[in-house]
Amino acid sequence: MLRVLCLLRPWRPLRARGCASDGAAGGSEIQVRALAGPDQGITEILMNRPSARNALGNVFVSELLETLAQLREDRQVRVLLFRSGVKGVFCAGADLKEREQMSEAEVGVFVQRLRGLMNDIGGTQRLPRCLGVALAKELIFTGRRLSGTEAHVLGLVNHAVAQNEEGDAAYQRARALAQEILPQAPIAVRLGKVAIDRGTEVDIASGMAIEGMCYAQNIPTRDRLEGMAAFREKRTPKFVGK
Numbered sequence: 001m002l003r004v005l006c007l008l009r010p011w012r013p014l015r016a017r018g019c020a021s022d023g024a025a026g027g028s029e030i031q032v033r034a035l036a037g038p039d040q041g042i043t044e045i046l047m048n049r050p051s052a053r054n055a056l057g058n059v060f061v062s063e064l065l066e067t068l069a070q071l072r073e074d075r076q077v078r079v080l081l082f083r084s085g086v087k088g089v090f091c092a093g094a095d096l097k098e099r100e101q102m103s104e105a106e107v108g109v110f111v112q113r114l115r116g117l118m119n120d121i122g123g124t125q126r127l128p129r130c131l132g133v134a135l136a137k138e139l140i141f142t143g144r145r146l147s148g149t150e151a152h153v154l155g156l157v158n159h160a161v162a163q164n165e166e167g168d169a170a171y172q173r174a175r176a177l178a179q180e181i182l183p184q185a186p187i188a189v190r191l192g193k194v195a196i197d198r199g200t201e202v203d204i205a206s207g208m209a210i211e212g213m214c215y216a217q218n219i220p221t222r223d224r225l226e227g228m229a230a231f232r233e234k235r236t237p238k239f240v241g242k
Helices: 058-072 096-100 104-117 123-131 133-142 148-154 169-181 186-199 204-218 222-233
Strands: 030-034 042-047 079-084
Touching: 030 058, 042 058, 042 169, 058 104, 079 169, 123 133, 186 204, 186 222
Parallel strands: 042 079
Antiparallel strands: 030 042
C-alpha cells in the first residue's frame, strides 16, 4: 500500500492571556500543531489536561477560547481537528469538582462562556431537533449513556470505528475526513457552514434567504471562477481562498 508522507510540526501552546495553568503535563492545557506537506492547511488542537480527563475547567476553556480566536484570524487554516492527549478519553465534559466551588453567579457566567464555545450545549433544545421529542425526553429524563455505536445508529455522530492497535482509530478517521475537506474551496466551505448553522435556526423561507446572501458573497471570488474553469477544462481545481 502506498503511504503519503505527512510532515508533522511540533506542538505549541497559544497561551490564553491572563491565565495560569493548573499543572497539566507540558504546562498548557491546549496546544496547537499545523500539519505540513500534503496536509498543509489542517491544524490540530491537542486537549491536554490528564489530571481531569480533559474536563472543561476555567483554565482549559480560557485557553481554548483564546486559541480559537487566534486561529480564526489565520487564513492558512482550512480545517481544524480536535484530538486528545489523554489516553482513553476525549473530553470528560464539565469539571464538576471545579464547578462545585463556584458561586451561583460564577456558574452562570461560566455556562455562558461554554455556549460561546460549543454549539451543542443546550441539549433540551438541540436533541429534540435531532431525534424527535419522545426519544429526546427519554434520553434526558433517564440520563442514559450511549455507546459510540448507539450514537451512530441514532444519527448523533457521523462515524463509529473499531479501535486499532495504536488506540487512535477515531483520530485517523477524523483526519481522513479532514483530508477530504482540505482541497475544497475554503470560502465556499465557510459560507456553507454559515448557511447551515444560521438556516437551521429559522423557517425554510428565511433559511433560503440566508443561503442566497451567502452565495452572493461567493460570486466575486477567484475560487468560484477557478472552479468553473476547472470543470470546463476537466482538471482538478486549485483553490486559493480568494
